[in-house]
Amino acid sequence: MKRLPFLILLVIVAGSFFAFKNKIIPGKDDVGKYELIMNMVAKLLSQGHYDPKAINDEFSQKVFNKYLEDLDPKKKIFLKRDVDSLAGLYATRIDDEMNGEPVESFIGISKVFDQRIAESVQWKNQILSQPFDFTVNENAELDGKKLQYPSSVAERKDRWRKELKYYALERFVDLQDGKSSSKSAKTDVQLEKEAREKIDTMMTRMFDRYKVKFTEEDKFNLFVDNITTAMDPHTEFFPPADKNYFDEELSGSFFGIGAGLQYSEGLIKIISINVGSPAAKSGQLAPGDLITKVAQGKDGQPVDMLGYDVSDAVKLIRGKEGTTVRLTIKKPDGTVKEVSLVREKIENDIDxxxxxxxxxxxxxxxxxxxIYLPEFYVPFNDPNGRRSFTDVAREVQKLKDEKVDGIIMDLRRNGGGSLYDVVQMVGLFIKDGPIVQVKDRTSGAQILKDEDKSVLYTGPLAVMVDEFSASASEIFAAAIQDYKRGVVIGSTSTYGKGTVQQNIGLDHSGFKRDGGGDLGAVKLTLRKFYRVSGGSTQLKGVESDIVLPTQMAALKLKEKDNEFALQYDEINKASYTPWNSEYDINTLKQLSDNRLKKDSSFQTILRNAAWLADENERSYSLNIDKYKAEKKLVKAKADQIIAAQKLKKSLKVSLLPLELDKYKEDANKQERLKQWIKILSEDIYLNQAGQVMDDMIVEAKNFAMNK
Incomplete structure (x- = not known):
């Protein structure tokens, strides 16, 4: 095996912003907690952030708008006159509060918010007390970005009516479907009433959450997080008690599904998937999915999640090891599906x-x-633990021993990890040289290099990526691409996260690196990644050499789709020597394009994914016949995509000899490995990558013959 040299790790920039005096706000000896946090955050952002925006009236206006959007994403709570009045008082005041003025803005906004919520409760009771007429031709617009704040009380109340009617229509149709399958004796009149009662229960729960659980301090925490994320999406504020409840409760240490959850517009959104968890292994869940219902076992009645907060949702999703939980998922493209998962304790060794x-x-x-690599892992607290680059080196050697003709690195859904391991891992495939450039706000770029001239593997190499390949994955793919060492295959581009963060604790005594404080913590963007060719991985990501159409291509899920994301830029190119490639990339592209044009599966995905994305942008019909027709059509398109994503003829994929024998005492682990092989054998994307690799192998043989 190749010698794995020690690489001097990049040291965090000199932390001049940690050296503040204990008196955070000059001239004020007695300041409140809110003022203290606001001023500490202001100093941290302005003096520590990689690319800080000026904290002025313009920044204040952006935070003001962002905070109102977070409180009222569907523009059904605040009136236009509320927004105009609040803007006159606070829109340009937030920067002053960050610089020491008394914190009044979020309190003033919260008072109006609470007043409007109280009115909405009364409207909810009135609206849901009367039957809905689902034969009327009208639409509900539920995307707040397409709406203006209502100009009158009547317009605002009508938005509530239409939204409640839409929710009731969804449940009514579900109840009708259940009636047809169970031969229920209930009439449509009874089912409509039951649908309204379900919505009433859910909305009451949501309003109770606003009243009891959404305290002034909760609103302040959201306010400060809006300030930090207005700098960039990855600079976040965490209050002391916020330890990411779901990561703690449903991680590998507990019996659950292994996904990170977030409350979003009255529903529960998946924001992350734990590697190796039931959620990940299902292959059916992804960040951005909404959990609309949760049911227990095979026959349990689904509980609607509208109005549930994360902690309450977790209580339903957690359970005993080996038991089943059924999640109804609404995808970003609007499609709905039920996913059954078996709760388990996450086992790291094979997953x-x-x-x-x-x-x-x-x-x-x-x-x-x-080689499947779910993340660039490193044992921070275990000097004897496994790390990703040594494990990948071991797998490469195994494949060499099997005399493979080429290697595919599968980095799909790999969200990143250890920078050190990325540099070392690229070094397995090149002689030596720079791998990535890292720049902080105060100094020039530092070049991280592979300094080992030996190469573990010299044959054809491909890297598979998708829209969720981020951070360290993008560095690996970019380096392989820049060196012309291999071919990047996958979605049009990767996610586009080219920044590095560090947790900075806020404490009455000052700032603390890498930890929390008694006032909370800020995950602060400190550095930015650049390719050896000079371009940043930020925003653009890595564009694939061979593009394969995906269901997610038309959806706005990448870094570039966030208006507060840091911009793409370029620095000087590093000095490096490209690999003496044995293939012509244009030839490989042409061969792949020819195959894709003849592949009905990818044509179906391309056509239907674009249709679903457009369909998701439309308003929702409240006429039951139109609603059912739209629902039927969406399901048909989604079913076509699901069918298209599975190969009609399975690939011949197998484990390496003796791999199953490692777990001969553990039938569960053996079964999970077999399931992984089955998923690969039906993977249309792996099939295309394999054919690209076959083209590379042919070109490599021709190259060798013509030398």
Whole structure:
């Protein structure tokens, strides 16, 4: 195996912003908690952030608008006159509060918010006390970004009516469907009343959350988080008690599904998937999905999640090991599906770590190695623990011993991890040289290099990516691409996160690195990544050499779709020597394009994904016949995509010899490995990557013959 040299890690920039005096606000000896936090955050952002925006009236206006949007995303709570009045009082005051003035803005906004919520409760009771007429032709617009704040009380009340009617229509149709399958004796009149009662229960729960659980301090925490994320989406504020409840409760240490949750517009949104968890292994859940219902076991009645907060949702999703939980998921494109998951304690040894398999093509007589890497892991608290680059090196050596003709690195859904491991891992495939450039706000770029001239693997190499490949994954793919060492295959581009964060604790005594404080903490953006070719991975990500159409392509899920994201820029190119490539990228592209044009599955995905994205932008019909027709059509398109994503003829994918024997005493682990192989064998994207690899193998042989 290749010698793995020690790389001097990048040291965080000199922390001059940690050296504040204890008296945070000059001239004021007695300041409140809110003022103290606001001023500390202001200093941290202005003196520590990689690319700080000026804290002035313009910044204040953006935070003001952002805070109102977070409180009222569907523009059904505040009236236009409320917004105009609040803007006159506070829109340009927030920067002054950050610089020491008394904190009044979020309190003033909260008072109006609470007043309007109280009115909405009364409207909810009135609206839901009368039957809905689902034969009327009218639409509900539920996307607040397409709406203006209502100009009158009547317009605002009508928005509530239409939204409640839409929710009731959804449940009414569900109840009708259940009636047809269970031969219920209930009439449509009874079912409509039951639908309204369900909505009343859910909305009451949501309003109770506003009243009891959304305290002044909660609103302040949201306010400060709006300030930090207005600098960039990854600079976040965490209050002392906020330890990411779901990560703690449903991580690998507990019996659950393994996904990070967030309260979003009255529903529960998935924001992350734990590697190796039931959620990840299902292949059916992704960040951005909404959990609309939760049911227990195979036959339990679904509980509607509208109005539930994260902690309450977790109580339903958690359970005993081996039991089943059924989640009804609404995808970003509007499609709805039910996913059954078996709760388990996460086992890291086969689910989190790198592993490999072999793809065989008996017609072309090729054997291709696949290395799956879910994240660039590192044992921060265990000096003897496993780390990703040594594990990948081990898998590469295994594949070499099997005499594979090429290797595919599968980094799909890999959200990143250890920078050190990325540099070392790229070094397995090149002689030596710079891998990535890292720049802070005060100094020039530092170049992180592979300094080991030996190469573990010299054959054909491909890297598979998708829209969720981020951060360290993008550095790996970019380096392989810049060196012309291999081909990047996947979505049009990766996620586009080219920044580095560090937790800074806020404490009455000052700032604390890498931890929390008694006033909370800020995850602060300190550095930015750049490719050796000079371009940043920020915003643009890494554009694939071979593009494969995906269901997510038309959806706005990447870094570039966030208006507060840091911009793309370029620095000087590093000095490096590209690999002596044995393939012509244009030839590979042309061969792939020709295959895709003839592949009905990818044509279906491309066509239907675009249709679903457009459909999701439309308003919702409140006429039951139109609603059912739209629902039927959306389901048909979604079913076509699901069918298209599975190969009609399975690939010949197998584990390496003796791999299953490692777990001969653990039938559960053996079964999970077999399931992974089954998923790979049906993967249309792996099939295309394998064919690109076959083209590379042919070109490499021709290159060798013509030398």
């Amino acid at each position: 989190t770590y790198a592993r490999s398999a072999i793809l065989r093509d008996s017609v072309k007589n090729t054997k291709v190695g696949i």
